[in-house]
Amino acid sequence: PLIYDDFAHNPDGIRATISETLKLLPENRKLHVACAIRGSRGVEINQLNVDALVESMNDDIELYLSSSNDVVNDLNFVEDDEREVFFNTLDENNIKYTHFDNLKDCLTEVYKKADEEDIILLIGAQGMDPAESLLSDII
Secondary structure (H helix, E strand, O other), X not given: OEEEEOOOOOHHHHHHHHHHHHHHOOOXXXXXXXXXXXOOOOHHHHHHHHHHHHHHOOOOEEEEEEOOOOOOOOOOOOOHHHHHHHHHHHHHOOOOOEXXXXXXXXXXXXXXXXXXXXXXXXXXXXXXOOHHHHHHHHO
């Protein structure tokens, strides 16, 4: 699958990146969005980010979340309330997602689930930074 790695880590970036990527998606294919939850930045920015995800979702998107515990330091660790705001908002909007504590597990699953003609979109801030090196071990 085609993999886009974008630093979309705020609401406008999330909406724009998903919207533009959907335009590239072949008919009858899936967009697999792997999103790193922002750690140690508070509930407010995470609420705005998950709201942007909710606005961007459609039936062509499979959503995967990561707390990226395996790759972040204590300055970027996802706190319980930051994770819960994501889960609660997605649940309230009946949006299916899969959450992984570790980024490597998330990327492994996304890559395994994506078909050759699908697109994988990696978004998020510091928690997604090591994705390229992790993917080189997975692919």
